[in-house]
Amino acid sequence: MRSKNYLITGGNGFLGSALIERLMLAKDCSVVAPMRTATDGFSAGVNVLPFSGLNGRNEWSEALAGVDVVIHAAARVHVMNEVVTDPMAAFREVNVEATLNLAGQAAAMGVKRFIFISSVKVNGETTTPGRAFQADDVPGPVDAYGISKFEAEQGLQQLSLATGMEVVIIRPVLVYGPGVKANFLSMMRWLHRGVPLPFGSVRNRRSLISVGNLVDLVVTCIDHPAAANQTFMASDGEDVSTTDLLRKLAHALGKTAVLLPMPVWIMKTVAVLIGRRALTQRLFGSLQVDISKNRQVLGWTPPLSLDKGLDLTVKHFLDTRKT
Structure with a gap:
């Protein structure tokens, strides 16, 4: 049986790098990874191609030669402090036009499966x-990122x-894990320093997914015959409040969280006054997903519990933090 060949976009991103690391544990595959910036540490089976960035005019013939499966993880991600004058156009150029350009060329080159x-x-x-x-709910995107x-x-379904x-x-919720950045990293820093936080009475429910569980779901979808032309939500399967x-x-x-029970309505008001309205949804709103379809169609359950995923995340934070 011949080896499988993969093209993975976003290979030096949070998910892409973890996915490449997982795939290269197998001895019967090779990976093509277009990247703007070369990343050290990949094994000899990874063919890193210089890449100028995603747009609807990219030429993919060299990268797609002999590829069986494309895993498209690169994107223009959600931006908290947008600086471009036309965000919708910017999101569409990368997330729609570039995606469909890649997928169209992949289909023409005989790629069997495209994982988005x-x-x-x-x-x-x-x-x-x-x-x-x-996964099969009627979509209701609100912002430019979700719409794109x-x-x-x-376009991919057509x-x-x-x-x-x-x-x-695959539609993931917030992804965390070793090396996570942004607000999740800030929370760990605050807790490690013992900073009192006003989040002692938040009763929302949010789904999260560890990068290890997301990688496992993607790998399952590479070969599973029942995954073809399906949409899946991605989470750890355990929901949790911010508190x-x-x-x-x-x-x-190894710390005790100092969480002050400040009323949520006060915190929301303060956030709006300082121009951080969007942050209130992440901290106080609920966002839950149902992954029962994954179990029914794929026989997939998350291999890592929420507690185990958090333990791995914290271990990396402690091992790499600057003293």
Whole structure:
């Protein structure tokens, strides 16, 4: 049986690098990874190609030669402090036009399966208690990022119908894990320093996914025959409030979280006054997903528990933090 050949975009990103590391544990595959910036540490089986960035005019013939499966993880991600004058156009150029250009060339080159890392934002921004998003819900994207991901999904589904190339769509929630950045890293730093935080009475429910679980789901979708032309939500399968997440992180750090029970309405008001309205949804709103379809269709359950995923994240933070 010949080895499998993969093209992975976003190979030096948080998910892409972890995915390449996992795939290269197998002895029967090779990986092509177009990157703007070369990344050290990949094994000899990874062919890193110089790459100037995603757009609808990229030429992919060299990278796609002999490739069986494309895993498209690169994207213009959600931007908290947008600087471009036309965000929708910027998101569409990368997330829609570049995606469909790559997929079209992949189909023409005989690629069998195209796995698209989309986003829960295709479903929407919030859920109500007891009503988690499901993969087959009617989409309800709100911001430019979510809209662009939904448009890419629609284009890929149409391309699959026209060409026969199998498409798999995966919509992750917030991804954490060793090396996580942004707000998740800030939370660990605050807790490690013992900073009192006003989040002692937040009763929301949020789904998260460790990068290890997301990689495992992607790898499952590479070969599973039932994954073809399906959409899957991605989470750890355990939901948690902001308050409980901080307590779990503090426990993993060997600390006691100092969480003050400030009323949520006060914190929301302050956030709006200082121009951080978007942050209130992440801290106080609920966003849950239902991954029962993954179990039913793929027989997939997350291999890592939420607590184990947080432990691995904290261990990396402690091992690499600057003293």
